[in-house]
Amino acid sequence: SNDGFGIGGLIGLSSNCTISDSYASxxxxxxxxxIGGLIGDASDSTITNSYSTMTVGSIVTTGSRxxxxxxxxxxxxxNCYATGDVTGDAEVGGFAGGAGWGDKTISYSYSTGLVTGExxxxxxxxxxxxxxxxxxxxxETSGMSDEGKGIPTLTEDMKTTSTYIGWDFIxxxxxxxxE
Numbered sequence: 001s002n003d004g005f006g007i008g009g010l011i012g013l014s015s016n017c018t019i020s021d022s023y024a025s026x027x028x029x030x031x032x033x034x035i036g037g038l039i040g041d042a043s044d045s046t047i048t049n050s051y052s053t054m055t056v057g058s059i060v061t062t063g064s065r066x067x068x069x070x071x072x073x074x075x076x077x078x079n080c081y082a083t084g085d086v087t088g089d090a091e092v093g094g095f096a097g098g099a100g101w102g103d104k105t106i107s108y109s110y111s112t113g114l115v116t117g118e119x120x121x122x123x124x125x126x127x128x129x130x131x132x133x134x135x136x137x138x139x140e141t142s143g144m145s146d147e148g149k150g151i152p153t154l155t156e157d158m159k160t161t162s163t164y165i166g167w168d169f170i171x172x173x174x175x176x177x178x179e
Contacts, residue, residue: 006040007031008071009054015043025053032063036071036097037082045075049172055113057087064090065097067126068113072098078107079172085114092117093126094142095135095150105131108167111150112138112158124150134166 006013009024024038034041037052052069065072068082073096082095091098094111098120111124120127123137123144132149139145139152146152157163159175167173 005031005033006071007035008040009037009052009056011039011042013041013043014039014045014047014075017045019045019047020049022050023052028055028057030057030059032058032060034065034071034097035063035067035088037068037084037086038080039070040072041065042070042073042075042077047075047077047080049079051081051083053083055084055086057085058089061089063088064092065126066092066117067095067097068093068111069095069109070097070099072096073106074099074104076104076106077109078105080109082111083113085116087116088126089118091120091126093122093149094124094137094144096125096128098127099125099130099132099149103130105133106135107131107133108135108164108172110136110138110158110164112141115142115144122146122149123152134164136163 066088128149
């Protein structure tokens with residue numbers, strides 16, 4: 001987008017669609033508002049089995065809704081992850097910057113990137129007004145310790161299957177315990 005809104009490593013703006021088995025890696029995503037490692041702004045979509053390893057940031061000091069996976073979301077998201085560092089001003093999260101606006105859920109997902117922001121920051125979600133379930137973030141690598149919008153977890157515990165209550169380690173997830 002030429003106005004810096006809705007910038008993503010793979011998709012800028014998504015609306016009423018299904019996104020699955022997708023990823024964005026090796027690079028940097030930046031803009032002004034609604035910036036995400038995979039999707040900038042996701043509206044009324046279903047997003048599954050996807051990830052981002054992108055570094056995500058705002059190119060202005062007032063940039064908001066910045067997330068390692070999605071910048072701004074009103075979508076159902078499950079079985080996804082983000083590992084890139086995230087920088088912004090407001091609504092900054094390791095996974096999602098701003099999440100809510102509807103009856104939606106982020107579930108069975110995680111993030112590990114460093115989160116840097118001024119207001120409404122979080123290890124997993126920056127500003128959350130909806131449901132986050134069975135989702136974790138690395139409290140050591142993120143530099144965050146907030147609760148209620150993702151479960152803060154030590155790096156060592158992020159490497160064990162017993163941490164992830166209810167996760168499917170047969171058909172969906174795999175863990176090697178070293179990274």
